Amino acid sequence: MQESVVHATTTTRSGHRLSETDARKIWTLALSAAARKAENVSDLSDLLLNMPSELRSELIDFSAGTSKQGFFLIRGLPVGELPATPLEHRAGELAEHGSAGLLTLVADLLGTLVGYEDEKDGTLIHEVHPVPGEEHRIENSGSVAFDFHTENVHHPLRPDFLGLLCLRQDHEGVAATRVASVREAYALLTDGQRDVLRTPVFKSAYPTSFSRNIAGPRPSSGLHPVLFGQEPDLFMRFNSHTTTSDDAVASRALRALSEALEEVCHEVVLAPGDLVVVDNHIAAHGRSAFTPRFDGTDRWLRRCYSLRSTPRWAERMMPRPRVLPALMKITGVL
Incomplete structure (x- = not known):
């Protein structure tokens, strides 16, 4: 495992700490x-x-997709006054709060803030906090370990970037956002594993956030490769929980990729005012486990997605601005 960036205090290739003046301005x-x-x-x-x-220049540079680590950490952001951490997920939580505007600005610098019609009804800013009774769910409402995944791996219009802004830390200060880059893990794979991971023999089931209201087994994407591009411009489409293959050799290659990502993982313990931006095609991310108390002061992050370019046909099908159409509406288009 690579050294955590948790102690970063100055501007580096992968991070920026705001001055008090810049924090007030933002x-x-x-x-x-x-x-x-x-x-x-x-x-x-x-x-x-x-x-x-x-900061604007650094984010625009990061959006070019040349990062090796695949993430950028901003520290020292204000988070404003907050209510108690919610005990359930409600649409429009903190809709007009400054943190929503902050994430919108960052997402729009990177590309365009977007949501998905069939994920949380198109909500643009997602709440990430534990919910009683859902501790073991592998999604925003859980508190168990969440292994490496690229966001919305099943979707043809996956976000280019995601941002995770910490409003509150967990009580023990142990919950880490774990980020691992395919560009750092690639050297740990054999040529044979790389070749297999480039072949379209993998499928990815819909995440539970997209399938809560779907009866029966979760649907899956069409067949796709897990790795694509050439060095140094390597990219990844992978979810350790939902990406599978019926081929035994391909399944072993997936395990090798998971092990390589674990080896190069950066663990970032986010404190209030920390925002980690992840390139969703370069780095997979996850979460370590923590213990919620459901006392109004549990860990609370806010998440946003950014897309660099939306196809014209998708724009014309959007149910409302910034919200990508439901997958069932675009089946057969891609």
Whole structure:
């Protein structure tokens, strides 16, 4: 396992700590963004241009997809006043809170903030906190370990980036966001494993966040490769919980990939005001286990997705701005 970046305190290739002046400026911009409820990136162009220049430049550079580690960590962000950590997931939680505006600005610098019609009814900002009775679910509401996965692995329009903003840390301060890059893990794979992982013999089941209301077995994607691209521009489509193959050799290659990702994993213990941005095609992410108390002060993150480019046909089918159409509506299109 590689050294954690938890102690990073200055600007590096993979992180940035805000000055108090920049933090105050960002929060003012974030409150304005939250109040506007912008339907398009252009609606926030003046705010995006006023973001602290060094951070703005670093995020734009990161969005080019050349990172080897596949993540960028921002520390020192304000989070504002907060209610108790919710005990259930409710749509529109903190809809006009500054943290929603902050994530919108970051997502729109990277690409465009988006949601999915068939995931949480298209909610753009997702709440990540434990829910009583769902501790063992492998999704936002759980507190058990969540192994490596790229987000929405089953989907033809997977997010290019995701952001995880910490509002509250777990009580013991042990819950880590775990990030592992295929560009760092690739050297640990054999040529044979690499070749197998490049072949379209894998399928990925829908995550539970997309299939809560689907009767019967969870549906799966079509066949796809797990690795694609060439060095240094390697990419990955993989979920250790849902990506499988009927081929024994391919299944062994998947296990080898999981082991290689574990070997190069960076563990980031997020504190309030920390935001980790992950390139969803380069790095898989996960979560270590923690123990919730359900006392109103449990761990609480907020998540956003960003997409660099939305196909015109998908834009025309969107049920509302920024929300990608349900998969059942686009079956056969891709």
